[in-house]
Amino acid sequence: MDVLVFLGSPRKKGNSEILTEALLEGVRDEGGVEEIIRLCDLKISPCISCGGCNKTGKCVVEDDMTPLYEKIITTDKIILSSPIFFYGITAQAKAFIDRTQALWNRKRLMQIKGEWVDNPERQGFFISVAATKGARIFEGAILTMKYGYDAMGIQYAGDFLVNGPDKRGDMAKNDKKLAEATKAGKNFILGLSAHVD
Numbered sequence: 001m002d003v004l005v006f007l008g009s010p011r012k013k014g015n016s017e018i019l020t021e022a023l024l025e026g027v028r029d030e031g032g033v034e035e036i037i038r039l040c041d042l043k044i045s046p047c048i049s050c051g052g053c054n055k056t057g058k059c060v061v062e063d064d065m066t067p068l069y070e071k072i073i074t075t076d077k078i079i080l081s082s083p084i085f086f087y088g089i090t091a092q093a094k095a096f097i098d099r100t101q102a103l104w105n106r107k108r109l110m111q112i113k114g115e116w117v118d119n120p121e122r123q124g125f126f127i128s129v130a131a132t133k134g135a136r137i138f139e140g141a142i143l144t145m146k147y148g149y150d151a152m153g154i155q156y157a158g159d160f161l162v163n164g165p166d167k168r169g170d171m172a173k174n175d176k177k178l179a180e181a182t183k184a185g186k187n188f189i190l191g192l193s194a195h196v197d
């Protein structure tokens, strides 16, 4: 099964990437084959709210987001990881999500024409880390991701969230969470609950 993975942190080998790698071990164990896309290596302009996609479901801005639309439409499983920056996902990940407005319009137009079919096999997963332990630290990011996956026509299947890691590599010291992430990755591919006891 193909899995499209978006890394949202600007920090290479950072905490969210380490956590993502642990989760991907579980994905591979269950036969998932991932393509990893580092959003910071791409030039993705923020949505300019031109309305160009309203009638076509296609974005008029041509940049590194352009080829990603087809990948999103044709892949059943998507994972996005991002650290928390100011109670949300990173600016790079947010620009990517905002540009899925074209897919939201594509879905809306297909629904009007009776061409849209919900596919429960299409599922999205969110991975995040935050330095602090505030009870509501992930709430904004989860809402953004739920709505983003909805625009892509994908069900939000779950998330794996870790409080505490801050300095690069902190995440590597938490063997328990890394093992749980691997389990969550397996469950994601198997279509089971992402919850790990």
Ligand SMILES: Cc1cc2nc3c(=O)[nH]c(=O)nc-3n(C[C@H](O)[C@H](O)[C@H](O)COP(=O)(O)O)c2cc1C
Residues within 6 Å of the ligand: 009, 010, 011, 013, 014, 015, 016, 017, 082, 083, 084, 085, 086, 087, 088, 129, 130, 131, 132, 133, 137, 165, 166, 167, 168, 169
């Ligand atoms: C610009 C910026 C904003 C941040 N905002 C928050 C925040 O609002 N809450 C929090 O708990 N941590 C915040 N952090 C800390 C990161 O979430 C933390 O360092 C995380 O481990 C970074 O993950 P990474 O190594 O994958 O980039 C912020 C870090 C940066 C650089």
